[in-house]
Amino acid sequence: MKRIIGxxxxxxxxxxxxxxxxxxxxxxxxLITGKNSSGKGQIYGSCEGVKDGKEVQVRGMSLYWSLIPxxxxxxxxxxxxxxxxxxxxxxxxxxxxxxxxYWNSSWEGHxxxxxxxxxxxxxxLMNTVVQAAxxxxxxxxxxxHSHVAHTQTSSAKQFFSEMAQKWGKYDNxxxxxxxxxxxxxxxxxxNYANEIVAEIRKYSDNLILVGNHKWDQNPSDAIGxxxxxxxxxxxxxxxxxxxxxEGNHSTFRDHNGSTWNEDCEGTKTVKAMNAGLSVFVSxxxxxxxxxxxxxxxxxxxxxxFLNTHKLSWANWSASHFDEGTAAFANGxxxxxxxxxxxxxxxxxxxxxxPTSYTKxxxxxxxxxxxxxxxxxxxxxQSSSSSAAVSSSSQQQASSSSSVAPASxxxxxxxxCEGQCYDKFSGKCxxxxxxxxASDGSSYAYDNTCKLTIHYDAGNGFFDGPGIAPSSSSxxxxxxxxxxxxxxxxxxxxxxxxxxKDIASANFNxxxxxxxxxxxxxxxxxxxxxxxxxxxxNLHNVSGTASxxxxxxxxxxxxxxxxxxxxxxxxxxx
Numbered sequence: 001m002k003r004i005i006g007x008x009x010x011x012x013x014x015x016x017x018x019x020x021x022x023x024x025x026x027x028x029x030x031l032i033t034g035k036n037s038s039g040k041g042q043i044y045g046s047c048e049g050v051k052d053g054k055e056v057q058v059r060g061m062s063l064y065w066s067l068i069p070x071x072x073x074x075x076x077x078x079x080x081x082x083x084x085x086x087x088x089x090x091x092x093x094x095x096x097x098x099x100x101x102y103w104n105s106s107w108e109g110h111x112x113x114x115x116x117x118x119x120x121x122x123x124x125l126m127n128t129v130v131q132a133a134x135x136x137x138x139x140x141x142x143x144x145h146s147h148v149a150h151t152q153t154s155s156a157k158q159f160f161s162e163m164a165q166k167w168g169k170y171d172n173x174x175x176x177x178x179x180x181x182x183x184x185x186x187x188x189x190x191n192y193a194n195e196i197v198a199e200i201r202k203y204s205d206n207l208i209l210v211g212n213h214k215w216d217q218n219p220s221d222a223i224g225x226x227x228x229x230x231x232x233x234x235x236x237x238x239x240x241x242x243x244x245x246e247g248n249h250s251t252f253r254d255h256n257g258s259t260w261n262e263d264c265e266g267t268k269t270v271k272a273m274n275a276g277l278s279v280f281v282s283x284x285x286x287x288x289x290x291x292x293x294x295x296x297x298x299x300x301x302x303x304x305f306l307n308t309h310k311l312s313w314a315n316w317s318a319s320h321f322d323e324g325t326a327a328f329a330n331g332x333x334x335x336x337x338x339x340x341x342x343x344x345x346x347x348x349x350x351x352x353x354p355t356s357y358t359k360x361x362x363x364x365x366x367x368x369x370x371x372x373x374x375x376x377x378x379x380x381q382s383s384s385s386s387a388a389v390s391s392s393s394q395q396q397a398s399s400s401s402s403v404a405p406a407s408x409x410x411x412x413x414x415x416c417e418g419q420c421y422d423k424f425s426g427k428c429x430x431x432x433x434x435x436x437a438s439d440g441s442s443y444a445y446d447n448t449c450k451l452t453i454h455y456d457a458g459n460g461f462f463d464g465p466g467i468a469p470s471s472s473s474x475x476x477x478x479x480x481x482x483x484x485x486x487x488x489x490x491x492x493x494x495x496x497x498x499x500k501d502i503a504s505a506n507f508n509x510x511x512x513x514x515x516x517x518x519x520x521x522x523x524x525x526x527x528x529x530x531x532x533x534x535x536x537n538l539h540n541v542s543g544t545a546s547x548x549x550x551x552x553x554x555x556x557x558x559x560x561x562x563x564x565x566x567x568x569x570x571x572x573x
Contacts, residue, residue, distance in 0.1 A: 023137030060089035168204025
């Protein structure tokens with residue numbers, strides 16, 4: 001939050017599947033950014049993909065700074081589970097203190113300090129909350145809760161590297177790399193974010209949230225100047241008595257009675273979304289921006305705004321700290337909640353969350369521990385900020401011997417520690433990133449060092465079980481060394497000629513600009529980048545499907561209708 005009262009004004013558990021819990025993560029899958037048919041940025045789920053009417057809005061609570069007993073009480077498995085049961089939360093935000101913060105507080109005999117002074121304790125708190133979210137099948141935001149993160153780059157990279165390796169394989173997890181930057185330039189924020197995102201992308205393609213100047217009131221900063229790395233949304237924070245959802249601050253008096261000539265926070269949010277950026281409200285409060293104040297009448301309008309634009313949110317705060325925006329009253333604990341005026345209001349908003357969820361048919365049912373996840377549900381890295389990644393089109397681990405695992409002789413020398421050894425090129429390759437050979441061939445690997453796709457530029461074929469067509473549609477030359485081949489994928493210079501009818505198939509496909517046209521049957525469509533990473537998944541397409549959310553470039557498209565399928569290279573221009 002913008003200001004904090006006082007002198008600082010600035011276990012392993014069984015998985016949700018094992019417990020039989022079906023929550024929002026099972027229904028929606030990994031959260032992904034994308035654009036609707038009008039080009040407006042939204043958040044979607046990998047289960048349905050980027051489709052109009054399938055925007056995902058999840059709502060829940062933000063934990064308070066991990067520095068005081070009134071907050072740390074709820075940084076627990078019981079605290080998260082109680083909020084799921086009593087408040088129907090779909091997401092919890094773990095706002096971890098990062099610097100040298102110290103509030104002269106202790107919890108269960110432990111002095112509470114930020115990550116810089118006590119990294120192990122802070123990581124233990126974070127790991128507890130993330131595991132609790134997974135066990136309850138809800139989303140969780142791993143939040144680097146700092147106003148000066150651009151001065152903490154080294155620590156942040158270390159933290160997010162560890163978190164991404166441990167938790168980045170779970171669809172539940174979202175990374176927030178910079179909570180509420182102060183009034184600093186977008187260039188400073190962007191440069192910092194690019195470094196942290198690059199570190200996370202070594203291990204995970206999960207949704208990443210990036211802040212903006214003046215305490216996340218300017219998501220439009222990123223228009224035309226996006227952070228690199230793909231699947232990135234920009235945050236907007238508001239406090240109902242201090243910020244406005246439409247118009248200009250010249251006609252809105254904040255909690256101090258002040259007005260000024262600047263667009264409302266909601267106005268700047270819509271501007272960013274209309275420019276194609278996805279926005280996430282990772283923090284908001286019912287009262288004043290300093291944490292004080294009773295819930296004001298502006299809350300109803302803000303809720304209408306959030307629901308109209310399908311904006312996901314986390315309310316500040318899940319604590320019984322003595323301030324107006326705290327949701328819980330004194331006397332609450334992790335097992336039994338009593339509510340303040342703010343908490344009752346927020347609980348009322350959350351009461352419209354679903355009471356039950358339907359497991360996505362493409363979501364793998366696996367018994368996951370905190371450190372392992374079936375490769376069938378590992379999301380591969382997206383190379384486009386507007387790309388949709390689908391659980392149903394995940395790259396499966398292959399039995400190929402093209403790469404050597406960490407225990408191979410090539411890696412025992414230490415030259416490929418933490419990476420995969422690629423026999424095709426003799427190079428070390430980071431998980432998911434793949435490599436591009438000098439002849440244009442490319443290779444990509446999963447986190448077990450198994451080949452997920454091989455593109456042979458010289459012979460014009462692709463292989464890798466993630467995109468293998470059915471044998472009924474196989475044509476052309478085949479790769480004799482692979483049982484999973486995609487023949488006939490030579491380049492075409494024209495997107496309109498790139499897809500041709502398949503003899504004996506019962507459907508016709510063509511591409512015009514960024515419109516995919518399918519006639520003759522309903523079909524499922526999977527789009528992959530040239531390294532085999534899933535970019536978009538569409539179900540039961542008949543007629544025209546938009547590929548507008550994909551940036552210009554080369555892609556592989558797989559179309560399946562009944563027992564027939566085809567795979568071709570296309571170029572979007």
